[in-house]
Amino acid sequence: MKLSVEEVSNVAVLARLALAEEEKQRLTGHLNEIIEHFSRLQELDTADVEPTDRVLPVVNVYREDEARPGLPREAVLAGAPEASDCAFIVPRVVDTADGK
Amino acid sequence: MSFDLDSISTAWQASEALRSGKVSSAALTQAVLERLRALEPRLNAFLAILDDEALAAAARYDENRSAFASPLAGVPGAIKDNMCLIGAPNTCGSKILAGWKPPYNATVVNAILDAGGVILGKTNLDEFAMGSSTENSAFKVTSNPWDFSRVPGGSSGGSAAAVAAGAAFWALGSDTGGSIRQPAAFCGLVGLKPTYGRVSRYGLVAYASSLDQIGPLTRDVRDAALVMNLLAAHDPLDSTSWPEPAPDYTKSLVNDVSGMTIGVPKEFFGQGVEEDVASAVWAAIRLLEQKGARVKEISMPNVEYALPVYYIIAPAEASSNLARYDGVRYGHRTEMQCDHVAMFEQTRAEGFGAEVKQRIMIGTYALSAGYYDAYYLKAQQVRTLLRRDFDAAFETCDLLITPTAPTTAFRIGERSSDPFQMKLSDVCTIPVNLAGIPGMSVPCGFSNGLPVGMQLLGPAFGEETLFRAAYTFEQSTDYHLARPDLRPCGESH
Numbered sequence: 001m002k003l004s005v006e007e008v009s010n011v012a013v014l015a016r017l018a019l020a021e022e023e024k025q026r027l028t029g030h031l032n033e034i035i036e037h038f039s040r041l042q043e044l045d046t047a048d049v050e051p052t053d054r055v056l057p058v059v060n061v062y063r064e065d066e067a068r069p070g071l072p073r074e075a076v077l078a079g080a081p082e083a084s085d086c087a088f089i090v091p092r093v094v095d096t097a098d099g100k
Numbered sequence: 101m102s103f104d105l106d107s108i109s110t111a112w113q114a115s116e117a118l119r120s121g122k123v124s125s126a127a128l129t130q131a132v133l134e135r136l137r138a139l140e141p142r143l144n145a146f147l148a149i150l151d152d153e154a155l156a157a158a159a160r161y162d163e164n165r166s167a168f169a170s171p172l173a174g175v176p177g178a179i180k181d182n183m184c185l186i187g188a189p190n191t192c193g194s195k196i197l198a199g200w201k202p203p204y205n206a207t208v209v210n211a212i213l214d215a216g217g218v219i220l221g222k223t224n225l226d227e228f229a230m231g232s233s234t235e236n237s238a239f240k241v242t243s244n245p246w247d248f249s250r251v252p253g254g255s256s257g258g259s260a261a262a263v264a265a266g267a268a269f270w271a272l273g274s275d276t277g278g279s280i281r282q283p284a285a286f287c288g289l290v291g292l293k294p295t296y297g298r299v300s301r302y303g304l305v306a307y308a309s310s311l312d313q314i315g316p317l318t319r320d321v322r323d324a325a326l327v328m329n330l331l332a333a334h335d336p337l338d339s340t341s342w343p344e345p346a347p348d349y350t351k352s353l354v355n356d357v358s359g360m361t362i363g364v365p366k367e368f369f370g371q372g373v374e375e376d377v378a379s380a381v382w383a384a385i386r387l388l389e390q391k392g393a394r395v396k397e398i399s400m401p402n403v404e405y406a407l408p409v410y411y412i413i414a415p416a417e418a419s420s421n422l423a424r425y426d427g428v429r430y431g432h433r434t435e436m437q438c439d440h441v442a443m444f445e446q447t448r449a450e451g452f453g454a455e456v457k458q459r460i461m462i463g464t465y466a467l468s469a470g471y472y473d474a475y476y477l478k479a480q481q482v483r484t485l486l487r488r489d490f491d492a493a494f495e496t497c498d499l500l501i502t503p504t505a506p507t508t509a510f511r512i513g514e515r516s517s518d519p520f521q522m523k524l525s526d527v528c529t530i531p532v533n534l535a536g537i538p539g540m541s542v543p544c545g546f547s548n549g550l551p552v553g554m555q556l557l558g559p560a561f562g563e564e565t566l567f568r569a570a571y572t573f574e575q576s577t578d579y580h581l582a583r584p585d586l587r588p589c590g591e592s593h
Contacts, residue, residue, distance in 0.1 A: 003465075008461070011461055011464050011465045011468065012461065014464050014468060015419060015448075015460050015461055015464040016423070016426065016441070016444045016445050016448055017445060017448050017449055017452075017457060017460065017461070018442070018445035018446050018448070018449035019449065019457075023457075027457075027458060027461055030458060030519070031458075031461060031462060031465065033520070034411060034462055037407070037408050037411065037520075038408050038411070038412060038475060038479075040405065040408055041405060041408050041409070041478050041479065041482055042478070044402075044405065044482055044485065046478060046481035046482060046484075046485070049481040049482075049484050049485060050481070050484055051477055051480030051481050051483070051484060052480050052481075052483040052484045052487060052534075053310065053480055054310055054340070055296050055297075055310070055487070055535065055536025055560070056296060056297045056340065056342065056536065056560075058297065058339070058340060058341075058342070058343075061339040063336060071203050071204060072203070075203035076203050076429075078201075078203070079200050079201060079202070079203065079429070079430040079431075080428070080429055080430060081427055081428075081430075081431070081432070081433035082433065088428050088429060090428055090440055090443070091438065091439055091440045091443050092439070092440070093440050
């Protein structure tokens with residue numbers, strides 16, 4: 001299975017990464033090398049093997065539903081590239097009919 | 101008060117000097133900061149040096165010694181720059197987080213500060229802990245104190261270099277595929293990756309959440325036990341944290357391995373393991389045999405698949421974890437004026453380095469519709485086979501011994517152009533994270549003047565066995581007492 005530059009471009013869209021043309025070319029070559037190594041796993045018969053997604057038998061960890069203080073709003077907003085006194089500021093997401 | 105910093109080498113010696121009144125924490129911390137600043141232009145181990153905070157913590161200890169029971173109270177050390185500390189920058193070695201200061205402390209940071217510990221600074225790492233040499237930081241390339249033209253290993257290379265050079269008495273690293281143990285081996289230190297869940301990950305910037313663990317890098321086994329006594333605890337803020345209380349690891353500093361069965365899995369001594377490394381590790385195994393352990397050669401057939409499993413699972417988890425760096429809540433945002441989606445894409449393109457982008461791309465691909473079963477699910481299934489190999493080994497063995505890394509420290513630049521060669525340096529450590537078990541690297545020899553490490557592996561929560569075997573080995577050898585010559589070139593020897 002070989003990835004094309006076009007498929008790599010689609011993965012970049014999913015990953016929200018803007019890639020320059022030469023970066024796409026380089027990554028295509030590199031991803032194909034790595035996928036080549038992955039193919040070794042197909043040697044193994046895993047039809048009846050349960051997947052491991054965690055190594056510890058810790059499941060459904062609950063706590064009492066008690067109110068606790070969160071982080072101070074100003075401390076959290078202080079790290080943002082752009083913020084008002086109560087919110088993160090982002091580029092306009094919704095267009096209005098009159099363009100305002 | 102005058103004292104000789106060179107007479108204090110380990111954290112426990114520093115602790116004894118403090119408790120006997122030979123030195124104050126303020127004087128000790130000041131002296132270490134001076135040494136650190138003198139070394140840093142050549143060492144490049146630190147991304148932030150926190151003089152004021154360290155001296156304030158030292159003063160808090162000096163003013164009220166009786167309030168602090170931990171032997172590490174007042175003893176200065178360092179933390180990797182992916183663990184949150186209020187008031188200090190937390191870059192993860194990435195431009196995307198440059199300048200960001202976290203609004204809360206990691207649980208391990210609170211544990212150290214509450215115990216009266218002194219944090220000197222934050223150490224360099226491969227960007228988001230992705231790498232094996234610390235060359236992959238956006239800010240600087242750290243050197244190995246044993247040979248400044250060589251890498252300290254990675255990704256916790258700054259922490260390892262700092263301790264090996266005497267610029268910190270202890271340091272914390274994080275280990276996803278070997279990032280504590282491999283730098284410990286390259287720098288002649290003890291490095292422990294605890295059992296998954298034994299140490300809280302709260303406030304550790306996530307790379308691959310099912311594999312990441314925090315642990316100590318120290319000059320000897322006793323120091324590692326002292327640091328682990330602070331780190332190992334249940335944390336309600338980490339839902340993967342193990343609820344059982346942790347033992348006192350210093351109780352396992354016992355010079356006796358009689359009756360212990362050591363397994364030696366042949367697959368870890370295969371292709372790529374240098375002869376000097378293999379013979380140093382075997383000499384260590386024979387020494388433990390003379391001390392009363394039984395040695396048994398075993399086979400773990402699925403270990404050879406660990407590398408491809410890791411390079412699916414770790415990037416898959418990373419692609420999800422690193423989705424949060426979008427220029428909205430923290431760190432870098434592009435200057436480009438564009439809509440919000442283009443803002444995310446451009447911010448990430450500018451902020452992430454090449455290796456991180458590559459892993460995000462691999463992970464996104466492995467998780468994408470149509471490929472999930474072939475890659476991610478398959479990798480999780482082979483992960484199960486690998487765990488079964490370890491389960492079977494620990495049915496008949498108390499611990500396993502392998503090399504920590506196939507080679508000693510390589511030269512800066514030697515492998516950076518060949519990513520596959522770079523990844524091979526983690527071939528002995530990666531299976532351990534996939535199985536979730538504890539692994540400790542212990543100095544066991546030298547090859548051409550460079551340290552060699554052996555890796556001790558135990559079953560889940562078998563840290564005490566590792567401490568016991570490592571301590572027994574250390575008591576019969578002096579590799580942990582060797583120190584690098586840090587005099588600049590040209591000074592007479």
